Amino acid sequence: MYKNQLQELAQRSCFNLPSYACIREGPDHAPRFKATVNFNGEIFESPTFFSTLRQAEHAAAEVALSTLAKRGPSKTLAAKVLDETGVYKNLLQETAHRAGLNLPVYATVRSGPGHVPVFSCTVELAGMTFTGDPAKTKKQAQKNAAMAAWSSLKQSAYDFQCLPNLSTGHSHAFMHGIV
Incomplete structure (x- = not known):
């Protein structure tokens, strides 16, 4: 869900689409993932390791959306787009x-x-x-x-x-x- 919302925000704001990178650790039978997302030149990181890559990417996207929503007046475009998307x-x-x-x-x-x-x-x-x-x-x-x-x-x-x-x-x- 968060990845979709971040992608929609990028499209509405005419930004480049978000790109994800991940760190994998642990044994093959129990890997753990931590992800980062590059959104409009800024890097946002998942707060912890997750058992799936999907969870880690969604967590990184959630951090990005949360951070963008909290920004002040100089970043109102992102906050407005977040509101418009519902x-x-x-x-x-x-x-x-x-x-x-x-x-x-x-x-x-x-x-x-x-x-x-x-x-x-x-x-x-x-x-x-x-x-x-x-x-x-x-x-x-x-x-x-x-x-x-x-x-x-x-x-x-x-x-x-x-x-x-x-x-x-x-x-x-x-x-x-x-x-």
Whole structure:
């Protein structure tokens, strides 16, 4: 998933496509992989070794996407493209699926005059509700809610011992998907 999103970001931004390199270690029967991705001249590395090359490349792509999303105003193009692709809605859905949770549920309310509507949206996930910034379209309001949820969960990930309504196993899987 992260590799696809990084490739889409490159295509939308007119950058060269990401290129991956890997380090393999360990015996043939139990290899471990660590990957790097070159994206627009910058190298991003997977945080640890993984049991498959695919996992290592996805982890490197996730590091790249996360780093690009956190950059300041001088790098707003990458952040804007990440938002336009709906990456946060995808991340929430993928994380919920991996953790065995119900998919995120969006509730959107329209207000304002008919010719200048304002849409506000909340998203519920794992018994928690998150509210995004108002927007001019329903689609953007949903993206804003997903971004608010993802940012909040990502920021709080290290503080959670377990999430409401989750078994210990699901909590670990849910947090693994976020971190």
